[in-house]
Amino acid sequence: MGAAQHQLPTTLPPTRLRERPLVRLLDALWRERWLGVSVAAGMAVLTGLLVGTTMPRAPATAGQALVLMLTGFVAGGIAGLAMRSRWAMVLAPVAHVAAFEVARLGTPGITVERIRFDSAYGLLAFILGRGLYGVIGLLPMLLGVAYGVALARRWSSQRQPPSSRLRHSAGRALGALATAGLIALVVLIAWPASTPPVRGTDGRPIAGSIATLERVRLGEHDQWIMIHAASADAPVLLYLSGGPGQSDLMFSRVFFEDLARDFVVVGWDQRGTGKSYAALDPAETLTLDQAVADTVELTNYLRARFDEQKIYLLGESWGSTLGVLAVQWHPELYHAFIGSGQMVSQRETDRRLYHDMLAYAERTGNVEMARTMRRYGEPPYADPLVYAYVMGYYEQLSPYTPPAAYLERGSAAGLVPWGMRGSEYSLIEKANVLRGLMDMFSVMYPQLQEIDFRRDVTRLDVPTYMLMGEHELAARSDLAHEWFAHLEAPHKQEFTFPDAGHSVVFEEFQAFHRIMTDIVVPETYQGG
CATH class of the missing domain: 3.40.50.1820 (Alpha/Beta hydrolase fold, catalytic domain)
Known part of the structure; x- marks a missing residue:
């Protein structure tokens, strides 16, 4: 009754686990923090260069998306395990994205070239290109980091600061929710495309169609x-x-x-x-x-x-x-x-559209539109988004109600x-x-x-x-x-x-x- 009770460190792994070569290597990384940071950054850079070189528009297919998710998860897991710190959630994605962007420099296309927020089309290009990459590649990486950090703290021979039961439970629940979300995303990505059957006038599929x-x-x-x-x-x-x-x-x-x-x-x-x-x-x-x-x-x-x-x-x-x-x-x-x-002639059509746009701006008193078109000048345009701006006015130039x-x-x-x-x-x-x-x-x-x-x-x-x-x-x-x-x-x-x-x-x-x-x-x- 009077004996003092000492709380055992729950994160201390079994002795046989600490004696494994991998854990001894990790202990060395954890003692020399710069080594862990180097491994985490190196893995992130390596995967970024690999993806940027082989899949510069990734993900362009369901297969590429699944490979990218797995690559991100593994790279994040290694980064979290090597650093034993949630700071890997910052380092790994930043290093990965920087390497990815360098590797795919020169790839043409609005969604992969320079980031632009000067128009709605530029924002859309960012979402479709880098935004999609972030969801498919970086979210799994963040989850991988979380798993890697948790594993590192479990294997660590160093005493970890105790956490409250509520915080521990919340962390586990959040991890489970993120994992379930990732699995659901995998299922949605892998879901195959299909096309409906040819039907007769009675609405039933036609035999032999x-x-x-x-x-x-x-x-x-x-x-x-x-x-x-x-x-x-x-x-x-x-x-x-x-x-x-x-x-x-x-x-x-x-x-x-x-x-x-x-x-x-x-x-x-x-x-x-x-x-x-x-x-x-x-x-x-x-x-x-x-x-x-x-x-x-x-x-x-x-x-x-x-x-x-x-x-x-x-x-x-x-x-x-x-x-x-x-x-x-x-x-x-x-x-x-x-x-x-x-x-018949895209160039001549665009040239005539330029003058039609100026005439429309004058008729409607749209000073800003006239100023914008004069700044662009006559086509052809080196910037494809200028054509998108003009396309946005097609319905105003010739309004009608379809059949x-x-x-x-x-x-x-x-x-x-x-x-x-x-x-x-x-x-x-x-x-x-x-x-x-x-x-x-x-x-x-x-x-x-x-x-x-x-x-x-x-x-x-x-x-x-x-x-x-x-x-x-x-x-x-x-x-x-x-x-x-x-x-x-x-x-x-x-x-x-x-x-x-x-x-x-x-x-x-x-x-x-x-x-x-x-x-x-x-x-x-x-x-x-």
Whole structure:
């Protein structure tokens, strides 16, 4: 009763644990603090250099995201174990990020180049690039540090200051919550993408139909296509999305749902966009000629797969530029070309838009807008975000209400801007929809400045159809009409829609279906 009671240090490990070589080594690190700091910093720098060199846009795929999470967790664990201090939560991420940024210097793209907060688009680029990296790579690193510190204190032969039961319980609860959150994030990242089946008018899946997401090898890079068809025996229609850099998988699935009952409809995430974002690098090989070559290679893949001599080619906006060039290169591969939101000369369109913006600013008394545009001057612009600023005024330059059927179908399908909610994208690919739009645009758009179809494409040796909305920006439509009027082709026809703007093929999806089945196919299809 009278004997003094002494509290035993609960953090003291068993004798056999202290005698292990690893623990003796750690004891040496803990005695010489600078050694522990050096190991922690070295591991963080090493992993930063490794990731920055091998995955400069990490995470660009679900696989890269999982590797990055594991790398961060292990690096953090080693840092926490080596330092035996929560200060590793500062040192490890800072050293890792610094090394990562150095390793990927020179990688082109808005989301990976210099940090900018001078516009909403700059902030968005930061969130999509470095913000995403922070969540996927640095949060696991912080959790790893916490586990490493806890393990170090358990193994340490030095007496640790006692902590209150409440503080200890709170720490354990917080650690468990963070671990559960990390596991949930792993599950969400690994959750595979999918695309709904092709359904008949009764709403039931059509027997023998095709609804797939597939990886194909084009130009020595893995890229993704989506195929929807009620029958593999139908004519093949390849859709080229706009941008450059835009992914339209959900849009094309929703608005071409009826079309897929009569055609094999193929959507393609071009190199550097959406599901194909990881294929952007090396960016110096993503040239205009390579994009056209990829289109031709995909065309030949589809011809062979579906046993067709020719296919139909549909281009929207930038896709119409790509489509015209592909048809010019290899007219023998295509039944016909259909251009929607037809582009003729990006540079001349942008120059006219510049003057339209100044005129709009003067009409509306928008002094700040006029000052901003005059500061930018006439295009082309070295800064891609200037184009984003101009795009923000498209609706004001040509206001209109799209067709009711378009709005109703989009609402029923849960469409959001850029189609990011589509099941066709995994969690990382949803971010890639916007990252691709920014980064692929910044790589490809400067290469389009010398294009002018009025000079370069005066003849196409395939039947050519053009869809034009009356609410299209005059800077685009005037050039398209001028080019189309002088274009030589075996057959050409223009369709104009009073309630449509730029994305005619989606906004007038019902009319487009009728045009294809009632006019284009009877005039051009010669069977497989």
